[in-house]
Amino acid sequence: MKRIIFHIDVNNAFLSWTALDLLNQGYQYDIRESYAAIGGDEKSRRGIVLAKSPKAKKCGVVTGETLYSARMKCPAIRFYPPNYQWYQKNSKALFQLLSKYSPDIEVASIDECYLDYGKVQNLYGDPYEFAKKIQKEILDTLGFTVNIGIANSKLCAKMASDFSKPYKIHTLYNHEIQKKMYPLPIDDLFGVGKQTSQKLHKLGIHTISDLAHADATYLYRYFKNSTTKMIEWAQGIDDSEVVSEQVERKGISQSTTLPKDMTRTDEIFPILHAISENVAISLRKKNKYASVIAVIFKDKFFKSYTHQRKLNNPTCSTNEIWKISKELFLEGWKQEPIRLIGIRLDQLTDHVTYQTSLFEDFEDKKEDETLDFVVDEIKQKFGDQAIGKASLKDNKMKRKFE
DNA sequence: TCTGGGGTCCTAGGACCC
C-alpha cells in the first residue's frame, strides 16, 4: 500500500509569531499585512533578514540578505528583532495540536514537521479534507497559517508544501510528479544548494526533469556518492520513514559574531570563557559528556576554520572545557583578526570510564564536575546572578551571554 | 551600515595497525 505523508510548514514562521506577540501586546496592526521583516541587530553586525512579510517579498527582499540591502529594495520596511523563546512556545503548541491526531510526527525543525497520514487515514478519511480541517484548526486556535503538502513520500510532501503560499494545500502524489515537479528549476529541489546547482547548470541540467533523466555514470564524476540519491530525489523517489522518536543531539555548539574584528586575546578570552560556560551548562543539562572539543573561527574575510581535539576522557566540566578551548584557540588561531568565535562539543556520551594518566589528577577532575553540578542547581533555583565566576564579574561582555 | 546561529552529513588525507 502506498504511503501518505503530510508535510506541515508554518508560513513565515518568525514573522507570523512576532506578529502575534505584538498583537498580544496591543499593537494596532498586523505586521504580516505590512512591509516587515525579522532581523538581527545591524550595530552588533548581525543584520540579516531571517523572515519577511509577503509585501516585503514582493519588493524583492530575500531571507539571508543584509538589512541594509533590504532597506534599499524596500524603503518602507520595518524590522523587528527575533524572540526565540516565544518561537519555541508556538512551535511546541503546533506539534502538540498535531499529536492529538497522530503519534507519528517527525519534527523537522522549529516550524515544520512530517505526519504519517497513511497510518491514521481510516480514522479521518480523505487526506485533502483532513488537511483543510487541521489547517483551519491551527489558524483558529493558534492564530497562524500553515502550508500542507500531501504526497506518497516525505520528499514530495516537502516539495509540495513549498509550491505556493500562504495557507495553501498541495498534493504531489506519485502520478503528479511529472506534471507538477519536473518543470521546476533544479535549484528548487530539496538538497540542491548553491554549489550543486551551479555545477548542474554548467553541465546543462536546468530543471528537475533534466536531472531525473540525466546519466548517472556521467554525473558520478562530479558528484561522487551523492549522485544516486540526487537523481532519485529528482525522480521523486524517497523511501525514508517518518521517525517520531526524538533523536539524540549529536553535538552542542555556540558561536558569536564579535562586536568588532578582534586580534587581542585579552578581548577574545573573556568571550571564549563565557561560551565555555554556556556549552558546558547545556551539556550537563543533558547529562552528557563530550569527547571532542572544537574551537570555531571566522576571519574578517568570512572564511571559517576549526581546530579540534579528541579527549582521552570525556568531560562535562566547565573548567576543563575552558582550559582546552583556550589551548585550542592558541594552537589554531592564525593570528589574524577574528570576526566570530565559537565552541562545539561532539561525540557526546552518557558515561565516563576514566583512563587515568600520569599527568591528570583524577580526583581533581571529579571534584570539578561535582562542583559544576552544584553551581548549576543553585543557578536553577536562585537565578544566574546568585553565583558566578569571579573572573567574569566585571566584564561587560558577560551580559551578552546571559 | 555589508554578510546569524545551530545543526547534520559527507569526504579526503594522514597515522597507525595487522
Place this chain on the structure above:
DNA sequence: TCTGGGGTCCTAGGACCC
C-alpha cells in the same frame, strides 16, 4: 629491500538545511 592493502581513527573542511 622495485616499496601491499584493508580497516579504523582522527582532523579539517565543505555542502546543505532552517
